[in-house]
Amino acid sequence: MNDHMTKFKVLALGGDGIGPEVLEAGLAVAAETAARAGVELEVTHDLLHGAAWEEYGTFCREETLTVAKESDAILVGAVGGPKWDDIRVPGGPEMQDGLMRLRFELDTYAGLRPTRHWPELSDRTPFATGVADGADIMVLREMTGGVMFAEPRGQDQRNGTRYAYDTAGYGEEELTRIAVAGFELAQKRSGRLVSADKANVMESYKLWRAVVNEVSADFPDVTLTHMYADNCAYQMAMRPTEFDVIMGCNLLGDLLSDLAAIVSGGLGMLPSACLNGAPGSVSHAIYEPVHGSAPDIAGQGIANPVGMILSVAMMFEHSFGRPELARTIEAAVKSAVAAGMRTPDIGGTDRTKDVTDAVLQRLER
Ligand code: NAI
Numbered sequence: 001m002n003d004h005m006t007k008f009k010v011l012a013l014g015g016d017g018i019g020p021e022v023l024e025a026g027l028a029v030a031a032e033t034a035a036r037a038g039v040e041l042e043v044t045h046d047l048l049h050g051a052a053w054e055e056y057g058t059f060c061r062e063e064t065l066t067v068a069k070e071s072d073a074i075l076v077g078a079v080g081g082p083k084w085d086d087i088r089v090p091g092g093p094e095m096q097d098g099l100m101r102l103r104f105e106l107d108t109y110a111g112l113r114p115t116r117h118w119p120e121l122s123d124r125t126p127f128a129t130g131v132a133d134g135a136d137i138m139v140l141r142e143m144t145g146g147v148m149f150a151e152p153r154g155q156d157q158r159n160g161t162r163y164a165y166d167t168a169g170y171g172e173e174e175l176t177r178i179a180v181a182g183f184e185l186a187q188k189r190s191g192r193l194v195s196a197d198k199a200n201v202m203e204s205y206k207l208w209r210a211v212v213n214e215v216s217a218d219f220p221d222v223t224l225t226h227m228y229a230d231n232c233a234y235q236m237a238m239r240p241t242e243f244d245v246i247m248g249c250n251l252l253g254d255l256l257s258d259l260a261a262i263v264s265g266g267l268g269m270l271p272s273a274c275l276n277g278a279p280g281s282v283s284h285a286i287y288e289p290v291h292g293s294a295p296d297i298a299g300q301g302i303a304n305p306v307g308m309i310l311s312v313a314m315m316f317e318h319s320f321g322r323p324e325l326a327r328t329i330e331a332a333v334k335s336a337v338a339a340g341m342r343t344p345d346i347g348g349t350d351r352t353k354d355v356t357d358a359v360l361q362r363l364e365r
């Protein structure tokens with residue numbers, strides 16, 4: 001990342017379901033933003049997960065990984081669908097899912113998932129009036145380890161009946177780097193960090209908590225609170241405004257970031273970034289909305305593009321070193337939503353293209 005760079009390579013992977021639909025919206029906003037700022041984007045398109053399986057019989061091609069490693073940023077729509085859920089290919093868990101493979105190979109361990117209250121969408125949230133007003137939360141999810149990757153895992157027989165198992169394990173180095181990312185994020189925000197774990201009942205979380213405590217010594221300006229994840233979920237739903245950065249393992253971060261989405265009024269509103277370093281020292285990054293491929297609405301042109309468009313804003317900030325362009329995109333989205341532009345998931349009748357065009361018009365002003 002370099003402030004003086006004006007040319008960036010972007011790998012665009014639509015994926016499955018609504019993935020390609022929202023990616024198109026994100027790329028249109030990226031192109032307009034770049035053109036207006038004199039930034040040149042070289043975009044390469046490829047297939048991922050189900051789409052790649054249909055074409056090439058693999059969830060992620062080696063060529064795709066090569067291009068990904070040479071790119072400044074990767075934009076992903078979303079992946080997955082029932083058609084591919086039961087396919088098993090040789091290799092570890094990362095081989096079973098194109099997006100997990102990409103995260104794993106690029107080592108993008110820090111998953112930033114910001115969510116905030118949108119006053120215009122207050123009536124789309126389950127909160128009593130005022131409870132979520134001003135809520136602004138950053139969930140930091142560990143993306144490349146923990147129970148979703150650790151071995152052994154499998155299914156067999158025990159005592160003559162079926163048995164299935166996974167391993168929840170983390171190494172010290174993995175824990176240290178995610179903790180550092182959490183403290184650095186908190187430093188750049190309001191200085192409050194909640195670490196969610198289940199250290200009361202699980203060994204891997206006891207080490208998680210110990211390492212977070214050790215790292216905290218280097219960040220005396222950050223107020224650290226440990227919370228058991230079940231209580232954390234409860235407190236988030238009751239008092240969302242009291243949270244700033246919430247850090248969790250791959251599994252808990254996944255759950256807590258979908259929970260945090262209720263503050264915004266819709267899962268389709270949420271962006272994310274997966275970074276291979278703490279913000280400020282990023283060389284590989286994947287930007288994608290938090291939502292999945294939404295097979296129930298795919299192909300209808302009604303997917304909410306906001307999560308994807310805000311992910312593009314995160315790309316300008318974290319991979320291109322242009323936070324002011326990120327703010328410009330966010331302001332355009334905010335203005336479009338304030339003007340009443342809404343896809344059906346957030347209570348409107350607008351189509352993906354209408355919302356995207358409304359954002360583009362506001363960038364042009
Ligand atoms: P999902 O996020 O795809 O959908 C959940 C609900 O939210 C659905 O009712 C859907 O219509 C709605 N929704 C999600 N995004 C939306 C958008 N942009 N606009 C309007 N409505 C939206 O989660 P689900 O249904 O559990 O999973 C579907 C598939 O997506 C599965 O194959 C799953 O594995 C995959 N998935 C992929 C992710 C990724 O690529 N990062 C993340 C989560 C799930």
Ligand code: MG
Nearest residue numbers: 254255258290
């Ligand atoms: Mg999820």
